[in-house]
Amino acid sequence: MASATFAMNAKTDLTATYAFSTADYDQRGETDGVPLGLVYERHGLVTGIHRRFKHGLSASLQYAFYRYDEPTSGGALDYTAHGILVGLTKRLP
Secondary structure, eight states: OEEEEEESSSSEEEEEEEEEEEEEOOBOOOSSSOOBSOEEEEEEEEEEEEEEOGGGEEEEEEEEEEEEEOGGGTTTTOEEEEEEEEEEEEOOO
């Protein structure tokens, strides 16, 4: 996992986060023809901008991309996903 934030100015930040996960629990040499063990790769990337306004108000806009590949499921569980996330926050006194 890696994350970075770049402060453009006192009120605006750019952010990026990347996460990677993998596993290879494949068990070769099965006798009954049924493959055993999990094998997968997962990637996730989220980038965004965060802006602070007056009176404790802030807003954010993010884009997310995820990809999951699991050959041991025959592709039945594979996915690619995109997301847009919008946030609005008000700090209470």
